Amino acid sequence: xxxxxxxxxxxxxxxxxxxxxxxxxxxxxxxxxxxxxxxxxxxxxxxxxxxxxxxxxxxxxxxxxxxxxxxxxxxxxxxxxxxxxxxxxxxxxxxxxxxxxxxxxxxxxxxxxxxxxxxxxxxxxxxxxxxxxxxxxxxxxxxxxxxxxxxxxxxxxxxxxxxxxxxxxxxxxxxxxxxxxxxxxxxxxxxxxxxxxxxxxxxxxxxxxxxxxxxxxxxxxxxxxxxxxxxxxxxxxxxxxxxxxxxxxxxxxxxxxxxxxxxxxxxxxxxxxxxxxxxxxxxxxxxxxxxxxxxxxxxxxxxxxxxxxxxxxxxxxxxxxxxxxxxxxxxxxxxxxxxxxxxxxxxxxxxxxxxxxxxxxxxxxxxxxxxxxxxxxxxxxxxxxxxxxxxxxxxxxxxxxxxxxxxxxxxxxxxxxxxxxxxxxxxxxx
Amino acid sequence: xxxxxxxxxxxxxxxxxxxxxxxxxxxxxxxxxxxxxxxxxxxxxxxxxxxxxxxxxxxxxxxxxxxxxxxxxxxxxxxxxxxxxxxxxxxxxxxxxxxxxxxxxxxxxxxxxxxxxxxxxxxxxxxxxxxxxxxxxxxxxxxxxxxxxxxxxxxxxxxxxxxxxxxxxxxxxxxxxxxxxxxxxxxxxxxxxxxxxxxxxxxxxxxxxxxxxxxxxxxxxxxxxxxxxxxxxxxxxxxxxxxxxxxxx
Numbered sequence: 001x002x003x004x005x006x007x008x009x010x011x012x013x014x015x016x017x018x019x020x021x022x023x024x025x026x027x028x029x030x031x032x033x034x035x036x037x038x039x040x041x042x043x044x045x046x047x048x049x050x051x052x053x054x055x056x057x058x059x060x061x062x063x064x065x066x067x068x069x070x071x072x073x074x075x076x077x078x079x080x081x082x083x084x085x086x087x088x089x090x091x092x093x094x095x096x097x098x099x100x101x102x103x104x105x106x107x108x109x110x111x112x113x114x115x116x117x118x119x120x121x122x123x124x125x126x127x128x129x130x131x132x133x134x135x136x137x138x139x140x141x142x143x144x145x146x147x148x149x150x151x152x153x154x155x156x157x158x159x160x161x162x163x164x165x166x167x168x169x170x171x172x173x174x175x176x177x178x179x180x181x182x183x184x185x186x187x188x189x190x191x192x193x194x195x196x197x198x199x200x201x202x203x204x205x206x207x208x209x210x211x212x213x214x215x216x217x218x219x220x221x222x223x224x225x226x227x228x229x230x231x232x233x234x235x236x237x238x239x240x241x242x243x244x245x246x247x248x249x250x251x252x253x254x255x256x257x258x259x260x261x262x263x264x265x266x267x268x269x270x271x272x273x274x275x276x277x278x279x280x281x282x283x284x285x286x287x288x289x290x291x292x293x294x295x296x297x298x299x300x301x302x303x304x305x306x307x308x309x310x311x312x313x314x315x316x317x318x319x320x321x322x323x324x325x326x327x328x329x330x331x332x333x334x335x336x337x338x339x340x341x342x343x344x345x346x347x348x349x350x351x352x353x354x355x356x357x358x359x360x361x362x363x364x365x366x367x368x369x370x371x372x373x374x375x376x377x378x379x380x381x382x383x384x385x386x387x388x389x390x391x392x393x394x395x396x397x398x399x400x401x402x403x404x405x406x407x408x409x410x411x412x413x414x415x416x417x418x419x420x421x422x423x424x425x426x427x428x429x430x
Numbered sequence: 431x432x433x434x435x436x437x438x439x440x441x442x443x444x445x446x447x448x449x450x451x452x453x454x455x456x457x458x459x460x461x462x463x464x465x466x467x468x469x470x471x472x473x474x475x476x477x478x479x480x481x482x483x484x485x486x487x488x489x490x491x492x493x494x495x496x497x498x499x500x501x502x503x504x505x506x507x508x509x510x511x512x513x514x515x516x517x518x519x520x521x522x523x524x525x526x527x528x529x530x531x532x533x534x535x536x537x538x539x540x541x542x543x544x545x546x547x548x549x550x551x552x553x554x555x556x557x558x559x560x561x562x563x564x565x566x567x568x569x570x571x572x573x574x575x576x577x578x579x580x581x582x583x584x585x586x587x588x589x590x591x592x593x594x595x596x597x598x599x600x601x602x603x604x605x606x607x608x609x610x611x612x613x614x615x616x617x618x619x620x621x622x623x624x625x626x627x628x629x630x631x632x633x634x635x636x637x638x639x640x641x642x643x644x645x646x647x648x649x650x651x652x653x654x655x656x657x658x659x660x661x662x663x664x665x666x667x668x669x670x671x672x673x674x675x676x677x678x679x
Binding site: 366376 | 478479480481482501502503505506507511512514517518519520523528531532535536539588592
């Protein structure tokens with residue numbers, strides 16, 4: 001077992017120096033990414049510099065954490081295994097970022113290859129402007145490349161990440177949907193202890209194809225989950241995503257969606273349910289490049305304890321993107337006086353015939369409603385849970401796959417980890 | 431069973447209750463009447479534990495326990511029920527689930543088993559029919575889109591299902607037509623018995639024709655200025671509050 005490494009930017013760079021001879025893929029891109037990462041550093045951890053995109057989220061705790069940067073050994077009787085969803089569906093399972101065939105059940109209709117075997121960095125990710133993408137490009141060792149052939153409906157596929165204490169891993173995933181194909185991808189991230197999960201995902205949706213992407217981030221309460229996703233949607237293609245963030249000490253869900261063909265659709269919805277000292281940042285950029293595209297985004301935060309939520313959403317409408325229909329909403333419920341939300345919805349419109357709206361609301365539980373429930377004998381915690389459950393539940397009920405909705409409701413019932421408040425029992429109204 | 435001694439309470443430093451003494455023995459129904467602003471609703475809220483009222487003096491004992499030291503849900507578990515003057519809407523919360531959650535919370539606190547959905551619905555449907563309420567009231571969200579009368583009837587339905595030992599009805603009769611008033615009164619009368627007490631807060635004597643109280647108290651300026659039998663309500667109706675307040679001074 002290797003000794004604990006030096007921390008922070010230097011730790012990741014020396015890890016790269018150790019590994020660089022063995023890393024798959026184009027070494028030139030690795031070196032360029034390392035240079036970019038050296039220049040940028042970890043946002044918030046480098047003194048003096050404060051990038052606008054990272055105004056509300058500091059990665060200093062990531063820089064201070066000690067990671068053992070080799071792939072950890074993982075016992076087959078790990079306590080993590082029972083936390084995998086029990087329903088029978090094809091699954092691709094990674095442990096500390098490494099593909100595990102013995103835990104996986106490959107999908108019949110999706111072509112799968114490992115990044116470790118065929119390392120291609122893709123065309124969408126921008127290591128030069130995103131420090132975490134640079135870190136990923138520098139150190140990515142494995143990941144899933146998924147391809148659905150033309151006209152195929154590939155059904156449901158699970159992409160699972162299990163993590164163990166002190167691991168740091170940077171998976172590189174790519175998803176290609178050929179023309180007219182369909183896939184529902186349920187992505188689960190779970191783990192134990194303090195670790196860094198820093199995935200980069202590239203999504204290509206071709207003409208008339210549709211990807212439903214459901215992401216459940218239920219990492220350990222001590223973990224760091226920093227994900228960056230790039231999606232490019234062609235004519236009449238649909239990228240329909242919903243991300244539920246309940247775990248991690250610090251989480252960042254960053255999504256860049258480009259609507260490059262007419263009548264494309266992008267849904268970037270999410271919910272963040274946080275308590276304790278959790279911090280979760282939901283940052284999105286939707287670029288309407290082609291005309292007559294639709295983007296929809298509703299992100300809800302429910303924040304208890306000292307939790308902090310961040311929403312940064314930008315819709316950019318290019319001059320050519322006439323008849324754009326864009327909607328963006330961030331709604332936050334603060335359950336405690338110490339919880340905090342920073343919300344920044346932005347529109348940047350260069351076309352003149354568009355329909356775009358955005359907004360943000362921040363509210364607390366209505367004390368009259370709370371008292372009404374308590375006066376009927378319902379405990380304070382249960383009453384709070386009843387009052388905030390409906391809106392969050394409606395959101396994932398709308399999820400296109402019943403099985404993932406069921407899985408989520410089960411997570412809700414058992415309570416995410418790191419919550420400081422109790423959860424409501426199954427009789428709670430839907 | 432309910433003993434209020436020298437109770438004073440304020441909201442935002444404004445004194446509302448200024449030394450109330452009132453005893454409601456077990457099995458009795460008492461009415462509290464009084465003009466607007468006399469403190470009737472404040473008394474109801476203080477008894478049920480609303481946090482924005484500050485108790486500045488006195489004590490309230492319920493079955494020998496210090497009611498004021500208990501959280502609202504503990505008071506409910508002890509058997510206190512407030513029928514709200516303005517029932518609260520709970521969008522997204524179904525009435526049946528709400529009622530079952532409340533009933534099961536009370537049952538748990540009494541060490542009784544919980545009712546499952548089937549057992550509960552059977553019982554709840556029987557109560558809705560008895561109160562001449564449409565069945566779909568259970569399916570709708572709590573008080574959302576209910577008319578004023580429906581909201582009040584929903585309070586009585588909750589009371590019928592939760593079976594309190596002390597019901598406080600805060601102007602449950604206001605805004606009701608004659609038929610609805612009769613239904614509400616029947617709901618209360620059905621619960622009357624040696625284990626049930628009630629404090630009925632009202633402006634008008636009308637409701638007291640249907641729920642005949644054991645005692646009537648007149649509240650003015652945060653104090654009880656007169657108490658008497660049911661005939662006091664009729665006297666009030668004839669004289670008006672102003673005369674009675676003037677007499678009492």
